């Protein structure tokens with residue numbers, strides 16, 4: 001069958017029954033990338049009975065440059081997916097965030113909430129991401145590893161109807177077809193770019209570097225964040241982190257925001273070296289104890305790429321620019337967007353006509369706006385403010401000496417509130433997020 005004939009068939013065929021792949025389609029949904037957003041999308045789609053094909057260019061276990069820190073928000077998403085996060089299963093829990101700045105040190109326990117557990121976790125990405133991908137497979141999703149998506153298959157109207165792929169070996173190019181395709185291919189999202197969806201330059205972006213050191217602090221039961229990153233006299237907008245991994249090493253790194261002048265002209269590795277050289281020697285953050293190269297990557301924040309639905313393509317996680325601008329957390333948002341996206345597609349799939357399916361899919365960006373738009377608007381304001389060295393200095397100095405204020409800041413920055421029935425702080429944060437405009 002020619003591609004054109006195929007497209008005509010798949011577009012006009014009424015769909016309805018779950019798992020109703022037509023003769024010439026490979027799946028109901030193709031998910032490109034099997035990181036946290038792709039695996040979560042595939043998991044919920046498979047649970048809803050759809051035929052899901054995940055295409056992943058790497059082979060598990062694979063690394064991803066990350067701090068490996070999971071807040072209670074991320075823990076909830078893991079629990080929702082049926083992941084056993086108990087210490088017996090090898091997960092290291094943490095009680096909260098230790099903040100160091102302006103010569104002070106504050107331990108802020110995670111808030112007590114109904115909506116989220118009272119603990120966070122750490123997990124190397126090589127293990128976390130494989131766990132999630134295997135959960136998706138166990139739910140019924142098909143996963144092809146070592147398969148790189150090279151571009152979209154388009155119909156006459158420019159709507160995506162599948163993808164082209166290659167493997168590391170000399171296999172010929174292949175094509176896979178599905179009426180809906182999900183871009184879960186991370187920050188650079190080549191698939192989105194090929195569909196004409198570039199990053200937005202009016203949204204914040206972070207850059208971070210990290211590595212690992214053997215350290216006696218490896219079993220720290222707090223995530224630790226350092227606000228004092230100096231470039232000469234200038235206090236930089238960002239933070240350094242030390243997360244004990246529980247396996248003899250600490251994940252150590254730092255990140256900056258693009259709202260400061262320092263963003264483009266900072267030598268991140270040198271900044272890391274300078275910052276660590278100020279630490280007590282017995283902590284072990286020295287060259288001899290470094291176990292991995294220093295590697296860096298970008299953090300696309302606050303809906304850094306839009307629209308989230310475009311010509312048959314839906315964007316999740318970093319591809320959709322979902323990182324929280326307040327704290328650089330991305331895993332929870334990748335997984336949450338994957339779940340919202342999967343539920344939207346499952347509903348669309350059950351609609352009998354193409355027009356109805358299209359209407360449902362158009363609801364996805366709206367759902368993201370409703371859930372995160374106001375909060376991300378506040379986040380954008382925040383990153384603008386801390387991009388000014390004077391404000392950053394003022395906020396650190398005055399915040400650190402007021403523990404009650406920092407407790408509030410933790411809730412705001414980690415997006416940890418009860419949506420209803422919470423305390424006064426929850427109501428203030430939720431109210432602000434509701435009132436903040438949600439520009440497209």
Ligand SMILES: Cc1cc2nc3c(=O)[nH]c(=O)nc-3n(C[C@H](O)[C@H](O)[C@H](O)COP(=O)(O)OP(=O)(O)OC[C@H]3O[C@@H](n4cnc5c(N)ncnc54)[C@H](O)[C@@H]3O)c2cc1C
Nearest residue numbers: 033035036037057066067068069149186208317318330331
């Ligand atoms: C230095 C650093 C530290 C961070 N620390 C934290 C932290 O501590 N906690 C936290 O919550 N977040 C952190 N983040 C953010 C977090 O890493 C991301 O938000 C998260 O990985 C997004 O998940 P994702 O599934 O959308 O994308 P990714 O995790 O990037 O997964 C994308 C997947 O797609 C695959 N892929 C890409 N292109 C193709 C293709 N063409 N064909 C097939 N497959 C493809 C990739 O191999 C990858 O497996 C950090 C980020 C950085 C850079």
